[in-house]
Amino acid sequence: MAEPADVLTHKLTEHSRLTAEDAAELEAMTYHRRSLKPGEDFVRQGDRPDVAALVLEGMVARYHLLKGGGRQYLSFHIKGDLPDAQSLFLDQMDHAVCAVGEAELALVPHKEIIRAFERRPSVGFAIWRETLIDAAIFRETITRNSSRNTRTRLAHLFCELFYRARTSGLTDGNSCAAPLSQTQIGEALGMAIVTVNRMLQALRRARLIEFRGGVLTVKDWKRLAVAGDFSPEYLHLKRAVRI
Amino acid sequence: MAEPADVLTHKLTEHSRLTAEDAAELEAMTYHRRSLKPGEDFVRQGDRPDVAALVLEGMVARYHLLKGGGRQYLSFHIKGDLPDAQSLFLDQMDHAVCAVGEAELALVPHKEIIRAFERRPSVGFAIWRETLIDAAIFRETITRNSSRNTRTRLAHLFCELFYRARTSGLTDGNSCAAPLSQTQIGEALGMAIVTVNRMLQALRRARLIEFRGGVLTVKDWKRLAVAGDFSPEYLHLKRAVRI
DNA sequence: CGGAATGTTGATATGCCTCAACTAAAGTGG
DNA sequence: CCACTTTAGTTGAGGCATATCAACATTCCG
Numbered sequence: 001m002a003e004p005a006d007v008l009t010h011k012l013t014e015h016s017r018l019t020a021e022d023a024a025e026l027e028a029m030t031y032h033r034r035s036l037k038p039g040e041d042f043v044r045q046g047d048r049p050d051v052a053a054l055v056l057e058g059m060v061a062r063y064h065l066l067k068g069g070g071r072q073y074l075s076f077h078i079k080g081d082l083p084d085a086q087s088l089f090l091d092q093m094d095h096a097v098c099a100v101g102e103a104e105l106a107l108v109p110h111k112e113i114i115r116a117f118e119r120r121p122s123v124g125f126a127i128w129r130e131t132l133i134d135a136a137i138f139r140e141t142i143t144r145n146s147s148r149n150t151r152t153r154l155a156h157l158f159c160e161l162f163y164r165a166r167t168s169g170l171t172d173g174n175s176c177a178a179p180l181s182q183t184q185i186g187e188a189l190g191m192a193i194v195t196v197n198r199m200l201q202a203l204r205r206a207r208l209i210e211f212r213g214g215v216l217t218v219k220d221w222k223r224l225a226v227a228g229d230f231s232p233e234y235l236h237l238k239r240a241v242r243i
Numbered sequence: 244m245a246e247p248a249d250v251l252t253h254k255l256t257e258h259s260r261l262t263a264e265d266a267a268e269l270e271a272m273t274y275h276r277r278s279l280k281p282g283e284d285f286v287r288q289g290d291r292p293d294v295a296a297l298v299l300e301g302m303v304a305r306y307h308l309l310k311g312g313g314r315q316y317l318s319f320h321i322k323g324d325l326p327d328a329q330s331l332f333l334d335q336m337d338h339a340v341c342a343v344g345e346a347e348l349a350l351v352p353h354k355e356i357i358r359a360f361e362r363r364p365s366v367g368f369a370i371w372r373e374t375l376i377d378a379a380i381f382r383e384t385i386t387r388n389s390s391r392n393t394r395t396r397l398a399h400l401f402c403e404l405f406y407r408a409r410t411s412g413l414t415d416g417n418s419c420a421a422p423l424s425q426t427q428i429g430e431a432l433g434m435a436i437v438t439v440n441r442m443l444q445a446l447r448r449a450r451l452i453e454f455r456g457g458v459l460t461v462k463d464w465k466r467l468a469v470a471g472d473f474s475p476e477y478l479h480l481k482r483a484v485r486i
Numbered sequence: 487c488g489g490a491a492t493g494t495t496g497a498t499a500t501g502c503c504t505c506a507a508c509t510a511a512a513g514t515g516g
Numbered sequence: 517c518c519a520c521t522t523t524a525g526t527t528g529a530g531g532c533a534t535a536t537c538a539a540c541a542t543t544c545c546g
Contacts, residue, residue, distance in 0.1 A: 129332040138381035145389040145432030190389030
């Protein structure tokens with residue numbers, strides 16, 4: 001299993017240039033491992049964390065709690081992501097973060113991260129860039145959920161999940177892990193479970209994807225990208241991945 | 244008319260603590276004024292700006308261009324906001340920014356801002372925090388547009404516009420500037436113009452708001468906040484505003 | 487003053503949700 | 517290991533919120 005510092009360095013390298021000194025600074029931080037069971041919350045709305053999480057394994061999701069008990073999932077995160085980096089500078093969590101399937105985290109004290117920023121501004125800039133990419137993904141999510149129909153939304157989500165997994169080297173051929181239930185997909189895309197189920201079948205019938213047992217298989221990337229109105233510029237990666 | 248540096252300092256103070264040295268650093272930057280006509284684009288999707296904008300006057304909006312020519316408005320910005328701060332660390336714009344009504348900007352070269360960060364990390368942290376609040380607003384927008392009905396969405400938008408104006412001292416009694424067309428409101432909330440019009444009437448009839456000639460008047464804040472399912476924590480302000 | 491943009495109203499269509507029942511799979515305890 | 521329970525997925529029927537279409541009113545602006 002990879003070292004936390006390496007996971008982080010590798011991730012930041014997807015969009016930022018880091019010097020050896022920068023990497024050393026990341027290496028010097030303290031990483032505390034923590035395992036999460038499926039569905040387990042890691043931070044809750046209102047919390048004031050003093051550590052930031054790095055995803056080492058599995059998938060993690062951010063969500064708003066709705067009155068009535070429902071959820072609005074906001075984003076999904078994989079290995080290398082910092083799902084609560086915002087807590088570095090925003091005291092209170094305005095949303096929660098939970099595991100989707102089993103997940104493994106590394107926790108780093110805020111203090112150490114801030115100290116790294118002060119010693120090496122470029123490390124700060126890289127993580128800042130990471131949070132800005134997060135925001136770009138949120139913007140795309142607004143557009144996806146606000147102005148596209150249910151089929152397109154679903155296709156777009158699969159595109160994003162697959163593309164990001166691919167970028168991080170987490171795909172196995174045309175497959176990647178996506179341990180989401182149909183309920184969760186519905187709560188991410190703002191659609192009823194029944195509709196998720198039907199659109200899923202539509203995408204399957206059209207031979208664009210397979211989705212079973214928490215594994216997403218892309219059968220026809222090109223047509224899936226068209227169906228999802230997907231183009232990856234919003235992910236702001238240094239080098240585009242070919243699929 | 245206020246000096247750009249003062250506008251920025253004042254804004255950052257809404258959520259961050261700045262020392263006299265920090266303020267001096269902001270003061271030392273070069274601000275280039277620019278006026279925008281209603282609807283005028285200031286940056287476009289794909290651009291690679293080398294300056295960042297500070298809103299001095301009026302309202303500015305970010306939007307995605309949809310194929311077919313439609314727009315998805317992502318956020319609205321008022322005096323003190325930095326609507327394209329992300330361009331500091333993300334090369335290409337993934338969205339455009341335009342004026343809503345007349346607007347006045349101050350442009351600051353990226354280089355000078357970055358230099359300020361390197362000399363005074365806390366200035367960087369304050370602007371970073373600003374971009375994180377942006378992201379928090381995007382998250383709230385996801386939830387608003389994905390899991391609430393049209394009436395609630397509209398009420399929520401008005402709540403946010405009014406609350407933020409109030410925070411920045413831009414309200415006049417129960418009124419604030421909101422030079423949006425119904426079309427633009429529709430393109431922000433992901434609803435048809437006709438529906439905007441009807442829900443607007445519903446909110447008027449319920450005596451929650453007035454909205455005419457680009458001016459929003461809140462007639463009953465408490466009930467409007469309930470109708471919009473609005474609570475301002477996501478804006479992450481140091482001190483909550485009483486309305 | 488005329489034309490364009492914006493707002494308003496009514497009628498109709500439909501995409502998606504809700505409700506309800508059933509099946510399949512996964513987890514649990516005897 | 518099997519009965520039992522729970523959770524997740526599937527299918528059909530019907531209704532509603534919201535979109536679409538179309539006409540008209542109003543305001544804005546050159």
